[in-house]
Amino acid sequence: MSVPAEPYVTADGRQIGDVLMEMRNITLRFGGVEAIKDISFDIREGEIRAIIGPNGAGKSSMLNVISGFYHPQEGEVWYKGAPRPSMKPYEVARMGVGRTFQNIALFEGMTVLDNVMTGRLTHMKASLWEQAIWWGKAEREEVFNREQVEKIIDFLEIQAIRKTPVGRLPYGLKKRVELARALAAEPSLLLLDEPMAGMNVEEKEDMSRFILDVNDEFGTTIALIEHDMGVVMDLSDRVVVMDYGKKIGDGTPDEVRSNQDVIDAYLGVPHE
Numbered sequence: 001m002s003v004p005a006e007p008y009v010t011a012d013g014r015q016i017g018d019v020l021m022e023m024r025n026i027t028l029r030f031g032g033v034e035a036i037k038d039i040s041f042d043i044r045e046g047e048i049r050a051i052i053g054p055n056g057a058g059k060s061s062m063l064n065v066i067s068g069f070y071h072p073q074e075g076e077v078w079y080k081g082a083p084r085p086s087m088k089p090y091e092v093a094r095m096g097v098g099r100t101f102q103n104i105a106l107f108e109g110m111t112v113l114d115n116v117m118t119g120r121l122t123h124m125k126a127s128l129w130e131q132a133i134w135w136g137k138a139e140r141e142e143v144f145n146r147e148q149v150e151k152i153i154d155f156l157e158i159q160a161i162r163k164t165p166v167g168r169l170p171y172g173l174k175k176r177v178e179l180a181r182a183l184a185a186e187p188s189l190l191l192l193d194e195p196m197a198g199m200n201v202e203e204k205e206d207m208s209r210f211i212l213d214v215n216d217e218f219g220t221t222i223a224l225i226e227h228d229m230g231v232v233m234d235l236s237d238r239v240v241v242m243d244y245g246k247k248i249g250d251g252t253p254d255e256v257r258s259n260q261d262v263i264d265a266y267l268g269v270p271h272e
Contacts, residue, residue: 017045019081020189020221021066026075028061035061036072037245043189048215049223050232052256053242054265059225060102062242063191066223067099068092094122098187100178102194102225108167112158112177113149115166119184120145152180155217156210172203176210183214190214192224196231204228208235229266233257241265 021043028036064070068089233253241249248261
């Protein structure tokens with residue numbers, strides 16, 4: 001049985017909720033290589049939790065463990081107070097875990113609207129026959145899902161491109177469309193893998209604003225990987241730091257910023 005953790009209050013006085021997901025002594029190996037080495041940390045309801053570290057630290061591997069793409073050889077993933085069994089990614093998605101990818105994974109030939117609609121698949125319960133003739137339950141679902149998608153499109157300010165094929169969009173807008181698709185699934189936990197990689201300053205400012213708005217207005221818990229330390233320190237309630245597959249820091253942005261192990265890792269201090 002999981003023991004409830006003490007309430008956590010952020011530096012600005014905002015109280016974060018109970019533990020939503022907990023990684024317990026996670027070890028992940030690929031052959032003889034340990035990508036993740038005995039790492040534990042939690043993600044609390046309503047927070048923005050950053051996972052940072054130098055290239056090759058194991059951050060994306062950890063995100064893939066959380067989303068069910070990888071299954072650790074040791075340790076447990078706890079979700080909503082119970083151990084999560086080994087599951088496929090679509091099963092994890094149905095539990096309320098959504099994500100975006102480091103390399104954009106959209107349908108280039110489809111419109112923005114159709115791409116975002118694919119995020120509603122986990123909410124579609126009509127049978128194949130009902131969908132084929134667009135009758136009854138399928139018709140009601142389609143109308144409702146389109147209404148939900150249009151709200152997200154308005155929220156992320158992409159109305160003007162809703163009927164544009166994604167392949168024609170600039171990089172920054174593609175990133176926003178991918179965020180929209182992830183939000184369409186109404187996740188309890190949203191995983192963002194380098195949401196601002198390759199963006200210019202203005203695009204980063206826009207994406208930062210949307211991430212904060214998603215967290216504030218939807219109450220969505222967010223775990224993100226990001227290399228821009230300015231963004232991480234501004235957005236995050238708590239930060240976990242990885243290096244060579246190990247956890248070397250965990251705490252508030254200020255605590256992590258002053259952690260000597262973290263400073264050494266980012267300055268490239270040689271390991272013994």
